[in-house]
Amino acid sequence: MIRKKLIAGNWKMNKTSGEATNLVSDLVAAVGRSSDVDIVVCPSFTSLESVGKALDGSSVKLGAQNMHPARSGAYTGEVSAEMLRSLFASFVILGHSERRTYFGDTDAFVNEKVLAALKSELKPILCVGETLAERESGSTLKVVQTQLEAGLEGVTKEQAANLVIAYEPVWAIGTGKVATTDQAQEVHAFIRELLGKLFGAAIGNKLRILYGGSMEPANAAELLAEPDIDGGLIGGGALEARSFVDLVKAASASN
Numbered sequence: 001m002i003r004k005k006l007i008a009g010n011w012k013m014n015k016t017s018g019e020a021t022n023l024v025s026d027l028v029a030a031v032g033r034s035s036d037v038d039i040v041v042c043p044s045f046t047s048l049e050s051v052g053k054a055l056d057g058s059s060v061k062l063g064a065q066n067m068h069p070a071r072s073g074a075y076t077g078e079v080s081a082e083m084l085r086s087l088f089a090s091f092v093i094l095g096h097s098e099r100r101t102y103f104g105d106t107d108a109f110v111n112e113k114v115l116a117a118l119k120s121e122l123k124p125i126l127c128v129g130e131t132l133a134e135r136e137s138g139s140t141l142k143v144v145q146t147q148l149e150a151g152l153e154g155v156t157k158e159q160a161a162n163l164v165i166a167y168e169p170v171w172a173i174g175t176g177k178v179a180t181t182d183q184a185q186e187v188h189a190f191i192r193e194l195l196g197k198l199f200g201a202a203i204g205n206k207l208r209i210l211y212g213g214s215m216e217p218a219n220a221a222e223l224l225a226e227p228d229i230d231g232g233l234i235g236g237g238a239l240e241a242r243s244f245v246d247l248v249k250a251a252s253a254s255n
């Protein structure tokens with residue numbers, strides 16, 4: 001089963017609109033015609049429109065970092081799936097550990113977002129992953145299973161084909177501590193098996209599972225060589241054109 005690799009950049013709360021456009025112009029010039037790796041950039045809401053315009057005509061796709069599940073209404077400061085679609089976003093990161101930790105996103109709320117995103121034809125990049133304490137207490141797989149099952153409740157088989165899952169051990173995000181290939185592959189294989197149970201093996205084998213957590217050009221090749229690691233969700237390494245382009249190249253070379 002061949003799954004096309006996917007490299008997604010999560011720019012978090014970085015870059016003004018002008019800075020974002022400069023970065024994406026460099027990316028488009030370097031890898032904007034990539035066809036053997038799917039590329040997604042997820043700027044902050046304020047840069048979605050300018051980045052979307054800069055991506056026009058390239059193969060790089062636009063994603064958002066979060067959304068609210070309601071279609072519209074009195075939710076000050078929030079953004080709906082429809083608003084994202086109107087700016088030509090096609091992906092949305094949901095359940096990132098920073099949202100869970102700092103903004104109280106629960107599994108149930110993440111699930112509402114996943115369902116609303118799918119309904120609006122946005123592809124969720126659903127993030128799951130354990131804390132250091134959870135890993136050390138041996139509950140990694142249990143935590144990942146709970147987040148995945150709760151986050152995907154009510155998703156139909158038909159909708160499931162549009163999912164991307166990101167395994168992001170919380171202790172590896174922005175810390176420079178990367179999971180070993182064995183640690184990452186173990187969880188990725190477990191996630192794939194679980195997806196197979198939820199949606200059938202054919203879909204489980206088709207869905208892409210990204211690794212996220214201090215992935216950089218120097219460690220990407222060995223992670224991407226693992227059978228169930230289908231790409232990366234990149235934070236720090238996505239903020240500079242050269243490292244992001246090198247990550248795309250590493251994904252291409254791993255095909």
Ligand code: PEP
Nearest residue numbers: 173174212213214235236
């Ligand atoms: C992330 O926040 O999704 C992430 C993986 O960050 P970093 O690459 O900086 O660890």
